[in-house]
Amino acid sequence: xxxVQIEIQLVAALVAVTCSLPGVFLILRRxxxxxxxxxHAILLGIVLAFFVTxxxxxxxxxxxAALTGLLTVSMVELLNRTGLVKEDAAIGLVxxxxxxxxxxxxxxxxxxxHLDTDAVLLGEIAFAPFNRLELFGYDLGPKALTxxxxxxxxxxxxxxxxYKELKLATFDAxxxxxxxxxxxxxxxGLMTLVSVTAVGAxxxxxxxxxxxxxxxxxxxxxxxxDRLSSMLTAxxxxxxxxAITGYWLxxxxxxxxxxxxxxxxxxxxxxxxxxxPGRGLVAMSLRRVRQRLEFAQTMLxxxxxxxxxxxxxxxxxxVEHLHxxxxxxxxFSERVVWFAKERELVERQNGFIILxxxxxxxxQKAITG
Amino acid sequence: MEFAALLxxxxxxxxxxxxxxxSATLGIVSGALGSFAVLRRQSLLGDGISHAALxxxxxxxxxxxxxxxxxxxxxxxxxxxxxxxVIIGIVRNSRIEDESxxxxxxxxxxxxxxxxxxxxxKRPDASQAxxxxxxxxxxxxxxxxxxxxxxxxxxxxxxLMGFFWKEFKLLSFxxxxxxxxxxxxxxxxxxxxxxxxxxxxxxxxSVGVVxxxxxVVAPGAAARQWTDRLGVMVGLAALFGALAGVSGALVSSSxxxxxxxxxxxxxxxxxxxxxxxxxxNRGLLWSWLREQAxxxxxxxxxxxxxxxxxxxxxxxxxxxxxxxxxxxxxIGHGGVDRSxxxxxxxGLVSETGEGKWALTPEGFxxxxxxESSGDEER
Numbered sequence: 095x096x097x098v099q100i101e102i103q104l105v106a107a108l109v110a111v112t113c114s115l116p117g118v119f120l121i122l123r124r125x126x127x128x129x130x131x132x133x134h135a136i137l138l139g140i141v142l143a144f145f146v147t148x149x150x151x152x153x154x155x156x157x158x159a160a161l162t163g164l165l166t167v168s169m170v171e172l173l174n175r176t177g178l179v180k181e182d183a184a185i186g187l188v189x190x191x192x193x194x195x196x197x198x199x200x201x202x203x204x205x206x207x208h209l210d211t212d213a214v215l216l217g218e219i220a221f222a223p224f225n226r227l228e229l230f231g232y233d234l235g236p237k238a239l240t241x242x243x244x245x246x247x248x249x250x251x252x253x254x255x256x257y258k259e260l261k262l263a264t265f266d267a268x269x270x271x272x273x274x275x276x277x278x279x280x281x282x283g284l285m286t287l288v289s290v291t292a293v294g295a296x297x298x299x300x301x302x303x304x305x306x307x308x309x310x311x312x313x314x315x316x317x318x319x320d321r322l323s324s325m326l327t328a329x330x331x332x333x334x335x336x337a338i339t340g341y342w343l344x345x346x347x348x349x350x351x352x353x354x355x356x357x358x359x360x361x362x363x364x365x366x367x368x369x370x371p372g373r374g375l376v377a378m379s380l381r382r383v384r385q386r387l388e389f390a391q392t393m394l395x396x397x398x399x400x401x402x403x404x405x406x407x408x409x410x411x412x413v414e415h416l417h418x419x420x421x422x423x424x425x426f427s428e429r430v431v432w433f434a435k436e437r438e439l440v441e442r443q444n445g446f447i448i449l450x451x452x453x454x455x456x457x458q459k460a461i462t463g
Numbered sequence: 464m465e466f467a468a469l470l471x472x473x474x475x476x477x478x479x480x481x482x483x484x485x486s487a488t489l490g491i492v493s494g495a496l497g498s499f500a501v502l503r504r505q506s507l508l509g510d511g512i513s514h515a516a517l518x519x520x521x522x523x524x525x526x527x528x529x530x531x532x533x534x535x536x537x538x539x540x541x542x543x544x545x546x547x548x549v550i551i552g553i554v555r556n557s558r559i560e561d562e563s564x565x566x567x568x569x570x571x572x573x574x575x576x577x578x579x580x581x582x583x584x585k586r587p588d589a590s591q592a593x594x595x596x597x598x599x600x601x602x603x604x605x606x607x608x609x610x611x612x613x614x615x616x617x618x619x620x621x622x623l624m625g626f627f628w629k630e631f632k633l634l635s636f637x638x639x640x641x642x643x644x645x646x647x648x649x650x651x652x653x654x655x656x657x658x659x660x661x662x663x664x665x666x667x668x669s670v671g672v673v674x675x676x677x678x679v680v681a682p683g684a685a686a687r688q689w690t691d692r693l694g695v696m697v698g699l700a701a702l703f704g705a706l707a708g709v710s711g712a713l714v715s716s717s718x719x720x721x722x723x724x725x726x727x728x729x730x731x732x733x734x735x736x737x738x739x740x741x742x743x744n745r746g747l748l749w750s751w752l753r754e755q756a757x758x759x760x761x762x763x764x765x766x767x768x769x770x771x772x773x774x775x776x777x778x779x780x781x782x783x784x785x786x787x788x789x790x791x792x793x794i795g796h797g798g799v800d801r802s803x804x805x806x807x808x809x810g811l812v813s814e815t816g817e818g819k820w821a822l823t824p825e826g827f828x829x830x831x832x833x834e835s836s837g838d839e840e841r
Contacts, residue, residue, distance in 0.1 A: 125562065303570065367557060
């Protein structure tokens with residue numbers, strides 16, 4: 095690995111972790127789409143601040159973007175509070191408007207400034223190592239690294255300082271309000287974090303990929319985590335995995351790094367969704383099949399037990415007859431008999447099924463409870 | 464003069480006419496179908512679908528090498544449709560909620576689309592034009608054949624909407640009742656979503672991925688303020704969509720370096736703002752006026768009731784009281800002068816000279832009615 099490659103991966107991992115921390119709360123508070131709205135709307139803030147400072151990496155841009163993020167949130171709330179528009183529609187009305195204003199400003203003054211919508215929307219992390227931070231003649235690494243580290247620190251300290259409050263406001267907003275924690279402060283605080291993170295990351299990955307990193311890793315972690323602390327840790331880890339694998343995928347495909355990172359976020363989510371032990375789709379369907387077989391097996395042994403030693407035993411307890419009596423499909427009866435035989439509950443004797451000692455005990459237990 | 468020139472351009476300038484017609488078509492179709500999304504609290508689904516369409520466009524181009532809008536739109540439609548199915552699958556089979564699933568699908572599909580686009584850019588035959596336009600929309604690149612495609616797709620979508628009107632209405636307002644009646648609501652849901660996908664796909668070329676979501680939400684949200692009837696709402700939304708499309712095209716054509724997509728969005732946002740402020744009954748101005756009228760009526764009633772209480776206490780209906788007494792009684796209400804004037808006009812109170820006021824017999828009756836209705840409420 096060259097130094098440039100390592101630096102790109104460092105920036106990518108840092109961006110991913112920084113994004114996934116506030117993302118956890120967005121998912122838990124059912125506000126995932128707010129990240130989409132904010133990451134688009136901050137374009138206006140970035141453009142306006144850029145016109146003033148003429149410097150794409152000025153810290154003033156971050157402040158302006160954070161303010162635009164808050165403006166978005168308050169506009170959505172204002173619209174929502176009139177009672178005339180539902181919240182989802184309010185989001186859908188506000189951010190395209192702010193985004194349009196941003197796009198128009200850029201295209202009106204496109205000739206005079208170096209700022210284009212592609213860069214803002216799509217980002218290019220591969221350029222990150224070439225924009226370096228120098229202080230007193232020393233090279234302090236890529237500028238993006240420092241910027242993201244500062245934002246990560248801000249996110250971390252907000253979450254650590256207000257951990258209890260965040261937890262309470264997220265899981266029991268009513269109780270939080272009764273106890274005197276203002277839900278507004280937590281809400282707007284969180285939205286400020288989202289805005290600042292989005293503007294810090296847009297340079298590297300673009301505004302739409304910010305959404306992928308804010309939602310992908312936390313949503314994946316949410317599939318198997320039941321504690322807030324473990325969800326925060328897990329989504330940070332998944333973020334790092336997404337960043338590194340995304341980078342190498344892009345390297346081998348020779349394709350857009352941010353696009354590959356988003357793709358990896360999707361793939362990792364999909365794999366977890368399908369194969370995570372316990373709650374994954376595959377584990378759940380296997381469990382469902384097993385439960386069905388176990389239930390059928392109980393039905394089988396009880397049925398056999400009922401007719402045991404009676405004159406109709408021969409007729410009732412043939413494999414031929416089972417599907418008729420228990421209304422099973424032929425193939426299913428075969429599977430149930432096989433399943434019960436594996437567990438030594440029944441035996442086959444020339445076309446009949448008879449209970450073993452264990453089978454009899456199981457049937458008695460099923461009947462008496 | 465200015466306006467006449469614009470009108471003349473609209474009719475005779477080929478580019479402007481095409482752009483305006485295209486924007487109007489997209490406004491009508493997305494406005495009408497978006498109304499259902501707004502009612503069903505799925506406003507952001509449009510945003511998701513339009514982003515998810517990107518890999519479909521890219522794949523269609525990679526597989527066929529064609530830049531025909533029909534082919535690309537087909538790819539966009541399939542991908543957008545697949546995206547919504549994935550969202551539904553995630554929500555049904557895990558604890559992830561709609562919002563998160565939508566955000567995830569939107570960004571991941573879009574990211575995958577970007578990866579595909581980098582492949583296209585490496586191909587020698589791709590000047591990549593035609594694909595960029597889908598990102599931000601370039602209405603100016605519309606040609607007559609695009610219009611025909613858009614018109615045919617849009618007409619088909621609207622026809623289907625008319626055909627399944629009853630089912631869609633049930634789905635929007637009471638899906639459980641629909642299931643109880645025996646309608647396959649899941650199928651209806653997928654059908655409506657498919658039509659929405661068509662509406663979005665139509666608009667991608669003119670206003671682009673990001674701004675298409677506004678064209679789904681805004682006309683419906685604006686139309687909702689003017690009416691409580693679904694039919695009127697859908698019609699109005701289509702009208703607003705068309706209005707925004709044409710005015711956006713006109714404005715952007717008369718101002719240099721103003722792209723059509725964002726201008727259309729600003730126009731439609733203006734329509735929403737006007738509707739929220741001015742729409743009769745629901746609009747903010749109306750509810751403010753109504754509130755003022757209610758307050759005035761309450762103040763008038765309070766003065767009338769005070770006079771009645773005084774009359775009863777003194778056992779003398781015609782006894783006059785000075786305004787100071789009334790002011791003291793209605794502390795905090797204010798506006799006693801105006802209320803008295805109102806009551807005099809209604810013939811319930813008369814001024815007996817030297818600033819004293821008394822109830823008329825009708826006023827005493829009205830006061831008694833007011834008092835007893837107040838008692839009942841208590």
